[in-house]
Amino acid sequence: MQHFSISYYDGKLSVSHDATLTLMSDHWLIHYVDELEELQSVKWKLENITTDQNFTTLLIFRYGDFPQQTIECKDEVLLPALNEKYPAKVFLEKKLTHIFRKNNAILVSMVLFLLALLAVAYLYIMPFVAEKIASNIPESVEKRLGDSIYDGMIAGYTVDDSLTRAVNDFAKSINFKTAYPITVTVVKENEVNAFALPGGHIVVFDQILLKMKSKEELAALLGHEVAHVHYRHSLKSMFRTLAGYLFISLLLNDINGIAAVLADNSNMLVNLTYSRELEADADKKAMTVIQSNGISLKGFVDLFQLLKNNADAAGQYEILSSHPLTDERITYAKAMAREQTGIRDQSELQRKWVSIGIK
């Protein structure tokens, strides 16, 4: 009969008793002297003994539900002795371990599920909500955001003051049917591009202007960019893309933080591309507006042709974002131009076009 020195906790007192453990065929016997100096004998039925998963040389066994008794044993001989005496009972692979493993699997699946939920939220719900928020931002706030984005980005360009003046004068002759105050800035850039900022700023690269042959093309380009402003396409796109940052700023109710995030990322507007639907929406709105101004829609055909011919230079930019769908846009514009009625004399616009001075 083997005896082992153990520490025994009866589950009622937090102090342990020095005790001896005797291994019987279907139970364990624990003997100790209690605080009244009386010898106590405790019987643990083998089938109800559990063990803690442990990674030390300290063996821990538990018994009963409540109050749960515990044995701790540092005797290294105990484990081989247990395995020898009860070969059928694997003492370090007990109930608790099983429960732990089962829970672990549940835990892992829950964590994975939560991660998936977060990913879905991050990829789909947050951009969606961000876009909704973008739609509901008051115009005055949008204007402020647009101004700070503009200030942040325009410093990186060389503004052509005289072209800027002339094109703004030109734009004033067209009723764009939008509440946004439209301000055009022409910058000296050797690429064919133009884009809209939230709140009414439109940036036009001088290269695209210099390639134009008629006032109708410029009217079409401005009409298209104004439509992006009007529908808040750039604001929504930025919000979608930067949803994560913006949410934090919104949570902190920090408009200046939002402005800073947008301004920091203002260069994304230069390379921003819109979906085919947004481009089609912008074209459609622009054509309606240009038509109601009595200006020929042939400008759209020529503009798209210009873009197509300069696809290498404009390939990655907003204005050509639907490339290689440019042919589709040309076809659509041609059809609209064919059916157009009510073209009016545009002598004032013509005069302003001439004063822009493009040969």
Ligand SMILES: [Zn+2]
């Ligand atoms: Zn566009």
